[in-house]
Amino acid sequence: MKSAFMRDFMNYKTMLLMLVPSLFFVVLFQYLPMFGLILAFKEYTYGKGILGSAWNGIENFKFFFISGDAWRVTRNTVLYNVAFIAINLVLQVSIAIMLSELKSKWFKKISQSMLFLPYFISWVVVGTIVYNLLNFEHGTINTLLRSLGFEPFNFYSDKGVWPFLLVFFSAWKAVGYGAVFYLAAIMSIDSEMFEAAETDGANVFQRIWHITIPSLKPTMIVLTLLSVGHIFRGDFGLFYNMIGNNGLLFGTTDVIDTFVYRSLVENNEIGMSAAIGFYQSILCFATILLVNGIVRRADKDSALF
Amino acid sequence: MSKKKKAWLGTSAVLAMSMLASACSGGNGNNAASGSPSASATATSSASASASPTASASAPAIDTSEHVKLKMVLVGPKAPDTDEVYAQVNKILTEKVNAELELRFLDWNEMNQKYPLLFAANEDFDMAFTASWAFYNPTARKDGFLELTEDLMKTYAPNTWANQDPVGWDQAKIDGKIYMVPQDAFESGSSVAMVRGDLREKYNIPELKTQEDFVNYVKTIAKNEKGIVAYNGPPTTLNGSGAPILFLDLEKRFVHGSAPLVYDMKSESPQLTNYLEDPKALAKLDMMYDMAQTGAWPKDAIVAKTDWHAAFKEGKMAADTGNILTASSTMEAMNLKHPEWKVEIYDLSPEAKRFQDPLINNGVGIHATSKHPERALMVLDLLRYDRELFELTTYGIKGKHWEPVGEDRYKVLPAGATGYPPDGVCPWGWRTELVRTLDGPAGDVLQSFYKKWKENNIIHSPLETFALDDANIKNELAALANVQKTYLLPIYFGLVKPSEGIPEVIEKMKQAGLDKVQAEMQKQLDAYVASKKAE
Numbered sequence: 001m002k003s004a005f006m007r008d009f010m011n012y013k014t015m016l017l018m019l020v021p022s023l024f025f026v027v028l029f030q031y032l033p034m035f036g037l038i039l040a041f042k043e044y045t046y047g048k049g050i051l052g053s054a055w056n057g058i059e060n061f062k063f064f065f066i067s068g069d070a071w072r073v074t075r076n077t078v079l080y081n082v083a084f085i086a087i088n089l090v091l092q093v094s095i096a097i098m099l100s101e102l103k104s105k106w107f108k109k110i111s112q113s114m115l116f117l118p119y120f121i122s123w124v125v126v127g128t129i130v131y132n133l134l135n136f137e138h139g140t141i142n143t144l145l146r147s148l149g150f151e152p153f154n155f156y157s158d159k160g161v162w163p164f165l166l167v168f169f170s171a172w173k174a175v176g177y178g179a180v181f182y183l184a185a186i187m188s189i190d191s192e193m194f195e196a197a198e199t200d201g202a203n204v205f206q207r208i209w210h211i212t213i214p215s216l217k218p219t220m221i222v223l224t225l226l227s228v229g230h231i232f233r234g235d236f237g238l239f240y241n242m243i244g245n246n247g248l249l250f251g252t253t254d255v256i257d258t259f260v261y262r263s264l265v266e267n268n269e270i271g272m273s274a275a276i277g278f279y280q281s282i283l284c285f286a287t288i289l290l291v292n293g294i295v296r297r298a299d300k301d302s303a304l305f
Numbered sequence: 306m307s308k309k310k311k312a313w314l315g316t317s318a319v320l321a322m323s324m325l326a327s328a329c330s331g332g333n334g335n336n337a338a339s340g341s342p343s344a345s346a347t348a349t350s351s352a353s354a355s356a357s358p359t360a361s362a363s364a365p366a367i368d369t370s371e372h373v374k375l376k377m378v379l380v381g382p383k384a385p386d387t388d389e390v391y392a393q394v395n396k397i398l399t400e401k402v403n404a405e406l407e408l409r410f411l412d413w414n415e416m417n418q419k420y421p422l423l424f425a426a427n428e429d430f431d432m433a434f435t436a437s438w439a440f441y442n443p444t445a446r447k448d449g450f451l452e453l454t455e456d457l458m459k460t461y462a463p464n465t466w467a468n469q470d471p472v473g474w475d476q477a478k479i480d481g482k483i484y485m486v487p488q489d490a491f492e493s494g495s496s497v498a499m500v501r502g503d504l505r506e507k508y509n510i511p512e513l514k515t516q517e518d519f520v521n522y523v524k525t526i527a528k529n530e531k532g533i534v535a536y537n538g539p540p541t542t543l544n545g546s547g548a549p550i551l552f553l554d555l556e557k558r559f560v561h562g563s564a565p566l567v568y569d570m571k572s573e574s575p576q577l578t579n580y581l582e583d584p585k586a587l588a589k590l591d592m593m594y595d596m597a598q599t600g601a602w603p604k605d606a607i608v609a610k611t612d613w614h615a616a617f618k619e620g621k622m623a624a625d626t627g628n629i630l631t632a633s634s635t636m637e638a639m640n641l642k643h644p645e646w647k648v649e650i651y652d653l654s655p656e657a658k659r660f661q662d663p664l665i666n667n668g669v670g671i672h673a674t675s676k677h678p679e680r681a682l683m684v685l686d687l688l689r690y691d692r693e694l695f696e697l698t699t700y701g702i703k704g705k706h707w708e709p710v711g712e713d714r715y716k717v718l719p720a721g722a723t724g725y726p727p728d729g730v731c732p733w734g735w736r737t738e739l740v741r742t743l744d745g746p747a748g749d750v751l752q753s754f755y756k757k758w759k760e761n762n763i764i765h766s767p768l769e770t771f772a773l774d775d776a777n778i779k780n781e782l783a784a785l786a787n788v789q790k791t792y793l794l795p796i797y798f799g800l801v802k803p804s805e806g807i808p809e810v811i812e813k814m815k816q817a818g819l820d821k822v823q824a825e826m827q828k829q830l831d832a833y834v835a836s837k838k839a840e
Contacts, residue, residue: 046424047448047673063780067787068816128610136604156605157800244608245541247791248800254791262790263783266544266563267775268421268443272783 037281039274053271060275063263069254074232074283077255081231083163084170085224091175093216096182097208112183115176126169127241134165159252162243166253170238178223185219186212221295221302228291232283234258256280367461369403373677375684376407378423378433379731383410386701386724394697401691402683410731424449424672431675432685434734435485437665442479442772450484450670451678461682462486464690468737473664475770486685487664488736493758494628494662495652496550499635501623502647504530513651516551519624520592526623527600536624537613538593538602539797543789546580547797550626551589554654555580560826561773563786564819565793570658570766574834577827579819581793581807590796590803597799607798620646629754634728637717637747650750655757658764667733688735695739699732701725714744767837768830778825781818788813 009016040060042053064070095115102108118126133140134155142152155161189212197207234255243253245262260276288304296303387408395405409430411419420440423430424447435441435450444450458466465486473487498519508525511518527535539547544562546552557567557580568575580586596602603609617625618639625635629650636648669685671678687694700707706721717727727743742748775782792813796806811819 045447063783067784263787
């Protein structure tokens with residue numbers, strides 16, 4: 001047994017060496033900070049520090065649940081994330097396929113860069129752009145509507161349109177980045193399969209449907225599982241910068257992270273923020289176990305663990 | 306990609322989620338509590354009698370032979386000439402107490418996030434600006450500041466101890482202990498209205514005397530004057546009342562900005578009520594709703610990121626409200642650039658009684674883990690009472706940024722307006738009676754208001770020095786803060802009709818524990834009033 005382990009170790013020693021930096025990173029930034037979770041159950045003071053502060057049971061979790069909105073924001077968070085995951089997946093895969101089918105190298109590079117660009121724009125900037133597009137008095141869209149003789153539309157008081165807007169902007173920002181993963185996966189598909197299919201007279205759609213998409217399946221599953229791991233975390237940058245303090249829209253746009261921010265921005269209770277982080281982690285952990293279990297049952301090789 | 310590698314990736318993603326919780330848990334292990342870091346220092350009454358200007362006859366000689374660099378945290382933007390000014394400050398400080406200051410500025414937009422983190426991460430600094438509105442209460446309760454004992458103050462800041470208005474110490478007390486040196490100058494942050502005199506005359510509106518006059522002015526501008534925002538309305542975050550200027554004449558006072566509970570300023574034994582159930586307050590909300598319907602502020606002002614005070618200064622807004630200090634300096638700046646706008650300042654509730662601002666509205670705290678708390682106090686004592694240092698830090702370099710006018714007034718020089726705005730680079734923490742008044746019409750307005758208020762309007766209450774202990778109601782306050790921002794703020798902006806929205810707000814607040822908060826606050830208020838009477 002031991003000798004087998006040693007043999008493996010020796011065989012892969014270069015690989016293992018390459019693993020060291022990322023292992024170090026994970027231990028330093030993810031395992032070590034985990035002990036900070038005890039703050040969720042403590043009344044933290046600067047003087048006594050993390051270990052010295054007094055325990056206070058589940059006191060830190062209460063503020064989240066007594067407001068009566070805990071269910072609403074948790075539901076919103078999950079639904080938004082499900083929508084983001086599903087729509088981004090479809091868009092990313094189709095764009096990756098389209099890009100891979102492009103013949104002109106020049107055009108391919110340009111469009112890929114253009115798609116990738118929004119990924120680098122911060123949500124703060126996106127929030128401002130969106131405000132300038134949509135605001136009632138001087139927004140681009142409303143100015144256009146007025147000049148064409150239509151009634152202007154007040155986006156910032158209609159909570160029905162925001163789920164669509166948020167999903168749209170999230171996709172706009174994430175699609176280029178995600179497509180790169182799939183593009184890379186497509187490049188690694190054995191080109192002999194395509195050639196064989198072509199010889200057999202398959203047209204372009206048949207090739208995509210029967211070769212490209214099945215080959216992408218493992219990548220899709222892994223990336224989706226990874227995003228499912230974050231399903232109870234709202235993207236604070238997205239929601240806060242697009243919605244801000246507009247209570248009129250909170251019914252459909254409030255997620256756990258913005259809710260907690262609004263509650264705690266003035267009182268700086270680190271313990272309470274830790275408590276919500278803990279709540280989200282537990283739910284995410286349960287979700288990923290569940291989803292992974294389902295995947296493993298359906299297709300053992302695609303499961304993460 | 307092997308299965309194993311994938312599994313590993315997946316696990317790490319799950320683990321990554323637990324990070325948020327502990328992102329701020331940096332090296333803060335085992336600080337000793339803020340017990341007595343000065344014990345050793347007080348003991349060193351040694352031979353090296355340095356010529357300390359603060360040493361009064363009774364104080365022991367203080368050893369200042371070691372040159373120390375003190376780090377001080379200030380708030381607001383750092384002005385371009387700050388380094389130049391503080392180079393001079395440090396020259397004097399080195400001479401007098403063998404110390405120098407190194408500044409760190411937290412700009413307004415980052416202050417809320419970073420200020421508490423400086424303490425949580427136990428960063429290396431010695432003193433920090435603090436205030437009742439800038440984390441004094443929570444930081445002191447979490448042992449972020451050094452307790453300032455009488456011994457400590459008498460020895461190292463004797464002038465401060467001798468001259469400070471004792472009310473300030475009372476206000477600074479948290480559970481009987483003092484953690485900050487408050488400012489010591491009269492201030493009243495009462496809200497006043499600023500309007501454009503040229504527009505007022507254009508529409509033949511007489512001078513404003515009441516809130517209705519103001520509302521009328523705003524509505525007239527909104528209807529007739531195109532290309533200008535009439536008034537910005539409430540702020541986009543809600544803490545206490547969203548329109549202090551309209552609530553002034555109710556003579557009510559909030560205990561905590563997150564709860565709608567107020568008490569009567571004039572009452573001897575104050576009882577808390579919910580202002581959202583007070584018909585007079587609801588009339589104010591109707592007034593706001595009415596203004597919003599005439600287009601006083603943009604329909605989506607609630608999400609606007611505009612700096613409205615700047616908009617008023619640039620002539621893009623026709624009315625602004627704010628405390629009298631800010632208003633007078635705004636007026637000064639606008640008169641310089643656009644005298645034709647004829648900015649006017651009005652007190653819309655001239656009869657309303659009001660409190661003097663608590664002295665802890667500005668102050669300086671010593672970091673609990675500072676290595677040189679004694680020297681920090683000595684420096685603070687100098688900043689407060691050494692005229693040269695006080696004027697350097699407050700107004701900048703004499704002859705470059707400002708010049709004195711007579712004994713107690715000053716004039717801003719052109720270089721000062723941009724290089725080192727007088728009274729603008731966070732010198733507020735050590736403001737004392739050495740403070741000068743701006744010369745010219747703006748200064749006159751300020752003085753005349755102060756004079757009138759001192760004579761007619763300022764009242765004192767036993768609760769002036771009350772500081773809430775939120776230990777038992779933290780959860781409810783957090784939940785209430787959320788309810789206010791979610792359901793009440795849109796009403797202030799006139800997006801929801803008060804008569805329809807308020808019942809929902811009250812219901813949500815009850816759910817969030819308003820009754821418990823009210824009981825707890827009332828209990829503390831009663832106990833405080835009783836203890837004051839017993840004295």
